[in-house]
Amino acid sequence: MKAVFRASAPVLVIALGACGSDPAPEPTEQIVVREPGQDGSDAAAAAPAEEATDSLVAAGKAAFNTCVACHVVDDSGINRIGPNLYGVIGRAAGSVDGFKYSDAMTSSGITWTKEELDNYLANPAAKVPGTTMMAGAISDAGRREAIIAYIEDASAN
Numbered sequence: 001m002k003a004v005f006r007a008s009a010p011v012l013v014i015a016l017g018a019c020g021s022d023p024a025p026e027p028t029e030q031i032v033v034r035e036p037g038q039d040g041s042d043a044a045a046a047a048p049a050e051e052a053t054d055s056l057v058a059a060g061k062a063a064f065n066t067c068v069a070c071h072v073v074d075d076s077g078i079n080r081i082g083p084n085l086y087g088v089i090g091r092a093a094g095s096v097d098g099f100k101y102s103d104a105m106t107s108s109g110i111t112w113t114k115e116e117l118d119n120y121l122a123n124p125a126a127k128v129p130g131t132t133m134m135a136g137a138i139s140d141a142g143r144r145e146a147i148i149a150y151i152e153d154a155s156a157n
């Protein structure tokens with residue numbers, strides 16, 4: 001359901017951008033002047049909110065490079081050195097089937113909200129003393145926010 005909504009949203013934005021953002025009083029003349037292939041660039045400029053989300057996700061995807069040696073985020077069911085992070089938001093810590101977690105993780109009692117993920121990524125060993133995740137701490141709050149946005153986005157596809 002969410003995927004369908006996301007796919008159709010840019011179409012709506014294009015429609016709004018074409019009639020709403022241009023103050024020109026004579027839209028008829030504008031249609032005559034414009035070439036058929038040029039609408040796309042106008043639409044992109046008219047969607048700041050969507051662009052902000054997209055760029056946060058894009059930044060998170062880039063920052064996730066710190067994690068890819070150990071984690072994938074897709075519905076393949078593949079675990080690496082760390083468990084698959086697909087759908088991790090809302091999931092109980094230590095609950096991916098077939099992944100061998102530390103006792104510290106399985107008995108942590110954590111459910112991964114965005115806030116809990118933020119705490120964990122800031123300092124994994126402080127949040128879950130005894131965790132076997134030995135790398136991946138992110139000190140920059142903005143980077144953590146972007147990574148979490150990327151994980152959420154990748155889990156929705």
Ligand code: HEC
Nearest residue numbers: 066067070081082083093094101102105131132133135136
């Ligand atoms: C060196 C390998 C490694 C890197 C790099 C790494 N992780 Fe991990 N991660 C692990 C391991 C191993 C675990 C399991 C920890 C345990 O059982 O204590 C884990 C667990 C997790 C969990 C808990 C998952 C669950 O199912 O409960 C999250 C969330 C997580 N990592 C996110 C990240 C993110 C985001 C990054 C990048 C910023 C990252 N990790 C980088 C190895 C890694």
